[in-house]
Amino acid sequence: MIAGKLGKNAPLHNPKTLQLSKYLLNLPHIPNEFDWFSKVPAWPMYENDTLGNCVEAAQGHMIEQWSTYANPPGVVLSDSQIVQAYTAEAGYVPGDPTTDNGTYMLLALDYWRKTGIAGHQIIAYVQLATGNSVELEAAVWLFGNAIVGLQLPLSVQNLDEWSVPEGGTVGDGLPGSWGGHCVPVVGMAPNAMPVITWGSTLWMTKRFYQNYSDEAYAVLSHDWLQTANNLSPESFDLAQLKADLQLIVKK
Numbered sequence: 001m002i003a004g005k006l007g008k009n010a011p012l013h014n015p016k017t018l019q020l021s022k023y024l025l026n027l028p029h030i031p032n033e034f035d036w037f038s039k040v041p042a043w044p045m046y047e048n049d050t051l052g053n054c055v056e057a058a059q060g061h062m063i064e065q066w067s068t069y070a071n072p073p074g075v076v077l078s079d080s081q082i083v084q085a086y087t088a089e090a091g092y093v094p095g096d097p098t099t100d101n102g103t104y105m106l107l108a109l110d111y112w113r114k115t116g117i118a119g120h121q122i123i124a125y126v127q128l129a130t131g132n133s134v135e136l137e138a139a140v141w142l143f144g145n146a147i148v149g150l151q152l153p154l155s156v157q158n159l160d161e162w163s164v165p166e167g168g169t170v171g172d173g174l175p176g177s178w179g180g181h182c183v184p185v186v187g188m189a190p191n192a193m194p195v196i197t198w199g200s201t202l203w204m205t206k207r208f209y210q211n212y213s214d215e216a217y218a219v220l221s222h223d224w225l226q227t228a229n230n231l232s233p234e235s236f237d238l239a240q241l242k243a244d245l246q247l248i249v250k251k
Helices: 054-070 079-090 105-114 133-143 206-212 238-248
Strands: 122-127 146-152 179-185 192-197 200-205 213-221
Touching: 054 079, 054 105, 054 146, 054 179, 054 192, 054 213, 079 105, 105 122, 105 146, 105 213, 133 146, 133 206, 133 213, 146 206, 179 192, 179 200, 192 206, 200 206, 206 213
Parallel strands: none
Antiparallel strands: 122 213, 146 179, 146 213, 192 200
16 A cells, blocks of 8 residues: 555534434445445545645545446546645645645535536535444445545554554554544445545554544535436435525525
8 A cells, every 4th residue: 555645634613514313314224244446447546645635535536436336437537636626625736835734624525515526516415423333334325435534543554454553542543643634435344444545445444433533424426316327325315405405505
């Protein structure tokens, strides 16, 4: 695994942010193991080896993954489109390293919903309870993925699996001792989950997610919901979500 740069800034808190729990009519039947990633032939680095644009790289990977499963062969955004998103969402000026300061996930999601990235605009996003693996499993099963913020510890540098170290969340295992990172979760296994980062697939244990995640969101995408394959999620009150958006979100 090639370890790239980090770049997720500390979570922003907005009382208007909608919560996933409100719209789950009931928990759907979720298989013990499912895969929304193996059909994707390759994952671009999106310059996240040299820039702190992990949030935008995650957005690009989500678009590629959704579109590959819903309308193959899918859409792969270019490096320049992801860098343009980094500029729009976080103020990065290409060639000026003083502006390479990472991204606030909430601001990036809001831009994605209002404006879109390279013509791919999302319907909405809803926040998951922090570290709640049950909500995470439901989100990934229903919507194809979830975008997750992590406070990575030094203990996982250069590892192909992220797990809580034997000594626990202290020392090199202290949350955030390496820095903030953003990844999409794209499937599930009994005790671990695949994430996409730095151009490859990496596995993260559920216990690691519970201990190191500081924010996570389910994202409702046209690329996933409105397709010929009819992948629209069951057990989710989409109509209520749209009504709430009309009430609280400025257009």
